[in-house]
Amino acid sequence: MKHLTEEDLVLLYYSEPEAPAHGQLHLRDCPECRGAAESLALTLNVCSEWVVPEPDAELGRSVWAQIAPQLEVQGGSHAKRHWARHLWGRPRPWLWVAPALLALLLGTFYLGRVSKRVESPVMAGLSNAARQRILAISLADHLDRAEMLLTEISNAGDSGAADISSARYRAQDMVDEGRLMRQSLAEQGDTATLALVDEVERFLLEMANSPDNANAAEVQSIRQRIDSGSLLFKVRIIESNLRTEGQKS
C-alpha cells in the first residue's frame, strides 16, 4: 500500500482541491497514515488557538490621525516611518517639511498661472529668494533620499541576486516626487540641476519597474548604471551645493 506523503496530509487537512482523491479512504484503512494525519492536525489546531488581540475600538480614528497629514503630500516624500526607523535608527519627521513646503510652493505657482486673483496667503509674503531657498532645500532632501537609495543598491547583494523590493517601492514614490521638482526647475530655468534630476528619474523609473527579486545579472546592470554615469558622485555634489544655497540667509 502506498502511504500518503506529508504534503498530501497538509492538502487534506486544508481540504485543498489538489488533495488526493483517495486520501480520506486511505486514512480510514491505514492506521499509520491516520496517526500521521492526527499528529499534523494536533499541531495545526494548536496554531488555531492563537488569538489576535482585539484592536482598539478607536483604531480607525487613531490611524486616521496618523495618516491624514501625510495624505496632503500625496506623491511627495514617502520615507515611511518604519523604513526610516530601519535605515536611520530613528524617525526624522523634519523630512516631511521640505516636500510639504514644496507642494505649497508649486501649488502657488500653478494658481498664480491660472488666476492672478488667487494667491496663497502663506506664500504671498515670500520673496523670490525665499521661494528659491525652499526649492533648494526640497531638492537637496530629494537628492539625499536618492543618494541613500543608490548607496543601498550599490552595496546590496554582493553575492549576486538580491531582494530589491523595498528599494523599488521607494523609487516609485520618488519618481512622483521628482516630477514636481522638475516642473519647478524648468520654470526657473535651472538646466544643470534639471539635467541631473532627469538622470536620477530615469534611474528611479528603471528601479521602480524592476522585479522584486533581481537576479545577479540585473543587480550588476543596475550597479553599472550607477557607476558608469558617476551618478552617485554627481548626486552628492549637487545635493551639497543645494544645501549650501538653501542655508544662505
Add this chain to the structure above:
Amino acid sequence: MPQSEEITLSKVRGGDRDAFRALVDQHARTVFRLAYRMTGNETDAEDMVQETFLRAWKQIGKFDGRATFGTWLHRICTNCALDHLRLRQRRQAAQPAYHAGEDQSDPVALVAAESPSPERLAMSSQISAILGPALEELTEMERAAFILRHYEGMGIEEISVELGVQPGAAKHSVFRAVQKLRRVLEPAMANSR
C-alpha cells in the same frame, strides 16, 4: 461590490478625504488582524495598517473594482507585511547569534520549561509565546503563505495571486512552513504534556 462602496470609492478617486476616512474606519480593524498575524506584534501591526492605507490612497487610481475594496486592501497589507518581514529578517541576519547552540537560547524550550501544564499551554497567550518564535523561523514568504492559508482561509490559488508567485511556489511555501512549525512546536507540546 455594494453600491454604497462604489459611491464612496468614486468620491475617494476624486480626492475626497472624508470618504477615504470612512473607508479607514470601516476596514482598519480587519487590516489590523491580518497585519498582527503577519508581524506578530501590535506596534508593527499598527504601522502596517497606516502604511496600507497610505498606499491605498496613493494607488486608488489603480483599483479597478474587480475585487472588493477589502480584498484589495488585504493584498496591499500583505505586500506591506512582506516588505516589513524582509527588512526584519535582514536586520536579524546581520545580528550575531546570541548563545547559539545552547539549550537556554531556544525560546521554545524556555517557554515549554516554564509552562509545563497542558492547561496553560491551551491558553492563547501561551500559544502565542510558543508560536511567535516558531513563526520567526519561517522565511517571509513561508510565513505569509501560512498565515493566508491557515488564518485567512485562502486557497493555494488565491495565495499565489496575493503573493504574486506561481501556485506551485505558494504550495511549497505552505508545506515548508508547516514542516518548520511542526519541528518547533511538536517538541514543545510534548514537553508540556
